[in-house]
Amino acid sequence: MRIPVIKGIIKRRLLVNFRADPGVVQRLLPQPFRPKLQRGYAVVGICLIRLKQIRPAGLPGAIGISSENAAHRIAVEWAEGGTQRDGVFIPRRDTNAWLNRIAGGRVFPGEHHAAHFSVIDRDGHVDLAMESRDGLVSVKVVGDECAALPVASCFPSLLEASAFFKGGSLGYSVRRNSAKLDGLLLRTLDWRVGALSVTEVWSSYFGDRERFPEGSIEFDHALVMRDLQHEWHRADAPCAVPEAA
Secondary structure, rough: OOOEEEEEEEEEEEEEEEEEEEEHHOOOOOOOEEEEEOOOOEEEEEEEEEEEEOOOOOOOOHHHHHEEEEEEEEEEEEEEEOEEEEEEEEEEEEEEEHHHHEEEEEEEEOOOOEEEEEEEOOOOOEEEEEEEEOOOOOEEEEEEEEEEEEEEEEOOOOHHHHHHHHOOOOEEOOOOOOOOEEEEEEEOOOOOOOOEEEEEEEEEOOOOOOOOOOOEEEEEEEEEEEEEEEEEEEEEOOOOOOOOO
């Protein structure tokens, strides 16, 4: 059985973003994806999201579950039916919720790995650490909410960054032991984004020098979203149309 729509509340969502060498990033992507560029850079990152009242649409919020989740993401674009589409490719998802692990890839798209999260979120200050149970991925982010992006960001303004990531609500991931893609559409019913001034950031996935050689990736900025109604919808796998020679 596949549940068509899941709904709930995004209590907190951090988008921790890095700018990277497009050629390096392209090697990580399956067909038909290519990196979506911002001022010549590929944009990769981690979505760290606390969800509340998650349940199938039509059921009351009181029965919903809460969870902490992490998704390593790459902003992508592709050609489909003569139209350019954009979204994100997700090579890795982690969660502290057993239900997400059991249902992900079965009842609903997107397989998850088990992880432990440690979070302090108080008065605009966030200190978040994540360690996957398999020992392959760790994340650390410390920062404070602020009014603007770093001067060195490849995005000239918070408004432009917001527009870039709002367009990336369609996510795809590869199924375990399969070349097939799972598609998931995040529909945020009200979109509000702020900036996070980061004092410490680490991802073992993006810090892996075999995956990202020295000098090929650099932290760019972080965004924060809070208290948003949202829905998750299944999405069909993309159908690539070969480009003309």
